[in-house]
Amino acid sequence: MLRIENLEKFYPTGDHALKSVHLEIPQGQVLALIGPSGAGKSTLIRCVNRLVEPTSGSVFLGDLELTHLGSSDLRHARSRMGMIFQEYALVERLSVMENVLSGRLGYVGFWRSFFRQFPQSDIDEAFELLERVGLDHMADKRADELSGGQRQRVGICRALIQNPDLLLVDEPTASLDPKTSRQIMRLICELCEERQLAAIINIHDVLLAQMFARRIVGLQHGTIVYDGPPEDLNPQVLTQIYGEEDWEATIEKVKDEDQELDSELVDNVTKLKPVS
Amino acid sequence: MSELATTRRWKRPPFIQNPTLRRGLWVGAAIYLALAFGTMEVNWERVAEGTERGQRFIAAFFPPDFVSRWDSIEEGIMESLWMTITSTVVGIILSVPVGLGAARNLSWRPVYLFCRGILAVSRTFPEIILAIFFVKLFGFGPFAGFLALSVGTIGFYGKLLAEDIEDMDPVQAEAIKAVGARWLQWLNYAVQPQVMPRMIGLGIYRLDINFRESAVVGIVGGGGIGATLLTAFDRYEFDSAAAILLIIIGIVMALEYTSGYIRKWVQ
Numbered sequence: 001m002l003r004i005e006n007l008e009k010f011y012p013t014g015d016h017a018l019k020s021v022h023l024e025i026p027q028g029q030v031l032a033l034i035g036p037s038g039a040g041k042s043t044l045i046r047c048v049n050r051l052v053e054p055t056s057g058s059v060f061l062g063d064l065e066l067t068h069l070g071s072s073d074l075r076h077a078r079s080r081m082g083m084i085f086q087e088y089a090l091v092e093r094l095s096v097m098e099n100v101l102s103g104r105l106g107y108v109g110f111w112r113s114f115f116r117q118f119p120q121s122d123i124d125e126a127f128e129l130l131e132r133v134g135l136d137h138m139a140d141k142r143a144d145e146l147s148g149g150q151r152q153r154v155g156i157c158r159a160l161i162q163n164p165d166l167l168l169v170d171e172p173t174a175s176l177d178p179k180t181s182r183q184i185m186r187l188i189c190e191l192c193e194e195r196q197l198a199a200i201i202n203i204h205d206v207l208l209a210q211m212f213a214r215r216i217v218g219l220q221h222g223t224i225v226y227d228g229p230p231e232d233l234n235p236q237v238l239t240q241i242y243g244e245e246d247w248e249a250t251i252e253k254v255k256d257e258d259q260e261l262d263s264e265l266v267d268n269v270t271k272l273k274p275v276s
Numbered sequence: 277m278s279e280l281a282t283t284r285r286w287k288r289p290p291f292i293q294n295p296t297l298r299r300g301l302w303v304g305a306a307i308y309l310a311l312a313f314g315t316m317e318v319n320w321e322r323v324a325e326g327t328e329r330g331q332r333f334i335a336a337f338f339p340p341d342f343v344s345r346w347d348s349i350e351e352g353i354m355e356s357l358w359m360t361i362t363s364t365v366v367g368i369i370l371s372v373p374v375g376l377g378a379a380r381n382l383s384w385r386p387v388y389l390f391c392r393g394i395l396a397v398s399r400t401f402p403e404i405i406l407a408i409f410f411v412k413l414f415g416f417g418p419f420a421g422f423l424a425l426s427v428g429t430i431g432f433y434g435k436l437l438a439e440d441i442e443d444m445d446p447v448q449a450e451a452i453k454a455v456g457a458r459w460l461q462w463l464n465y466a467v468q469p470q471v472m473p474r475m476i477g478l479g480i481y482r483l484d485i486n487f488r489e490s491a492v493v494g495i496v497g498g499g500g501i502g503a504t505l506l507t508a509f510d511r512y513e514f515d516s517a518a519a520i521l522l523i524i525i526g527i528v529m530a531l532e533y534t535s536g537y538i539r540k541w542v543q
Contacts, residue, residue: 079456094465095503102457105462106456106457110458143343
């Protein structure tokens, strides 16, 4: 579904944010991208929909190469990619419904959107999605009246009403409490499952990543240093991604759930790519 | 226990670190004040005389006379109000594209510089200078005043709009960009909701300013209540002038109240 080849990003400040990143995500796969702050997670997903312009390399959405699209083609491509943000990024003074419907802007002409005359099918879809996340009674509330968890749900609806092929999710739980974080992660993963959506989820909470994603990619200083299933995350891997720390407590929980882990530990280490 | 006995002192660090410079500035200020008072010559005789004349002058304002010149007062007020409303509306409409172009996060460099240039020029000249200029171009009357206030509004409103856009939350704007919205849709969904309440408040504030300025531009020939006021002064009809001033104060206060109310309502 998504193929990233040789992606490089230099910021004008001289930061080398992404170093020749290769990544391929098949349809329906939820991938958690973990790594310390400043590792380039956010840059990576923003290079996919070109909110950040990559310096070089290619990004394929299906067969479509994204890095050289002109502005009109880029708009079409963006409408096929839903994005969910850390601080929800709802337009605060618009209503919940307007925020959800704004996900259709790529498919609706200017005057229709200006007079809020969206096609009935979009409105039905919006109500269905809001109902799915339990917020249909809030449709006419202003977005800034909602709590954090509710806002993120609206953000999810906005991304899904685009009917995307791919979800780009940037730290969806960073501003939420632990319980809401889990609910939001569960919701995102369920919806991806239902709709066979590929998703990249940036997340710095290793535990959450292990709980919900079937594939974990570890990014460190712009380089992928781990790519494998969550069960294979061990102290060595985490040390490689984040640096020296006592990781036993972090992975304890997963070990309880999966006792066969120990026997696999040896060949897991061989899967690691060296740090450049 | 001995460590506890030594108390650590703390004083707020001085604003100017260098003590010589700090004391020097105080001494300099004192010398300047002494010299300034020394060179001021106050002629107390003239002060006494002037006080008395001032009292007579102020007394001439009372009681205000609304009646004998009411026709020209009414005409002046209506002219001023029309000038205020039209110039505010036209000025704001024209300032929107300029303001959009002058927001650094929206436009590209040449457009930005051009729009900033327009704003700088229209902000350089106060309304009264613009009015003198337009009176010379288009002759006496409210049209010149209207143009002066419109240009003044462009400078004021365009600059504040541009700054408000530059201060908006970039994440909300990014989110709407990420759904694949067109540029105009993006303006309508991401930018407009963020700047609208403040811009409505500023629009009403500018209406208020334009009304007050309409009294000023009249004095240089731009029509409106200012012209009536000037005539009243020229004829030494201070009681009519007082009536005009009271009406101006009344209208400004009414606008003030309305703007406060509307601003609360749009938030």
